């Protein structure tokens with residue numbers, strides 16, 4: 001059933017290159033928004049100034065554009081809820097934090113780092129496993145709940161640093177129905193008094209996220225599973241801010257797992273496996289370290305999208321190839337898995353192969369021409385197009401066509417022994433000699449169709465069945481027993497080269 005005003009957001013923090021898992025999160029958001037005729041927002045969550053990395057926001061925009069995700073509202077596009085960068089909304093958050101204080105749902109806390117440390121040590125000594133600032137411990141700390149009002153005022157006026165913490169009420173049940181995980185129930189005693197506003201005046205992720213999702217009219221929060229533990233706190237914040245009625249629905253997406261399925265996918269796994277986990281190449285501005293990108297490694301955007309869509313979702317049918325429009329039609333939360341999705345790059349390669357096959361030969365040829373040139377191979381676009389046509393179904397990446405075509409540019413240096421002993425015989429020699437002679441006198445167009453005809457005529461007149469000598473012919477021309485279409489191969493080689501290779505084989509291989 002379509003809901004008229006679905007609004008979703010992708011809310012990355014610009015702390016470095018966008019991980020491919022982030023692209024998948026953006027994709028699921030986009031699929032759902034488009035399917036429901038809703039809007040997709042991009043919000044830059046840059047409230048942690050220590051982690052801000054220059055260039056990261058541009059990277060995110062380029063990555064989304066590359067995979068074909070269109071943003072309706074965002075820092076570049078603008079929109080009714082601008083600004084869409086949290087650092088530019090700083091003042092707004094304080095208002096809400098202060099409102100919570102007035103209503104007794106938050107409080108000022110003045111504890112220094114040393115005092116917090118001392119509390120932790122005290123609790124540890126008393127065998128409290130995970131020390132928390134909460135309904136019990138807050139009574140022993142320095143905050144507006146324990147200090148007389150006058151002292152609190154003095155602290156605030158003195159300009160010394162303070163934070164605002166949520167005052168989590170004890171004995172509250174928190175329940176929400178995650179679209180993927182089902183009912184999640186947590187008791188408020190498990191939640192600590194998280195900081196909402198930091199001492200630098202910036203909101204924490206939790207406060208900013210809830211305020212913005214509310215103000216921006218977000219209806220569905222679709223994000224990675226790593227945020228599931230924060231969701232109960234978010235539910236409380238909606239409650240305390242009086243926004244429970246319009247709280248968005250949550251959908252927490254499964255993690256991306258290492259190729260072997262054990263644990264969360266990391267950059268180290270990618271480096272070890274020699275595959276990218278970033279959509280685009282990224283050079284770390286601090287270390288100068290360069291990381292591989294799907295785009296630069298030769299993955300097509302359509303293939304990447306299709307591959308990502310299937311990491312954590314399936315359509316429930318046998319169909320594996322989906323255009324973006326088809327994904328938009330088919331997507332549903334019901335079919336998003338709870339279990340983590342194993343990041344199998346072989347599957348990604350398979351997808352690339354499927355989409356590569358569908359590419360236009362001439363366009364691919366133009367794309368790989370520079371690679372030929374860099375290998376010292378000068379060919380016309382027309383020749384390159386024929387080579388693409390010959391080889392594109394046999395590779396996963398366009399660039400592999402260049403390597404795979406090496407046999408076209410140098411005649412065989414050796415011949416596969418196994419094929420020689422099985423196929424190189426009197427009959428093959430007669431056929432190949434006859435074909436060589438027929439070609440020498442042939443002066444029509446040297447096209448695959450014509451070549452085939454000459455060959456068949458020759459074999460017919462010699463009374464030899466094609467099936468018995470084709471592999472020997474291939475061996476003579478390429479040195480091996482298997483490969484791409486032989487007639488097209490000969491067309492690309494050209495008449496002279498074909499005759500030369502046939503003669504070479506006859507001279508070098510004894511019958």
Ligand code: GLU
Nearest residue numbers: 011012013045209223227
């Ligand atoms: N800024 C958070 C992130 O970087 C957003 C999490 C969310 O979508 O709520 O992933």
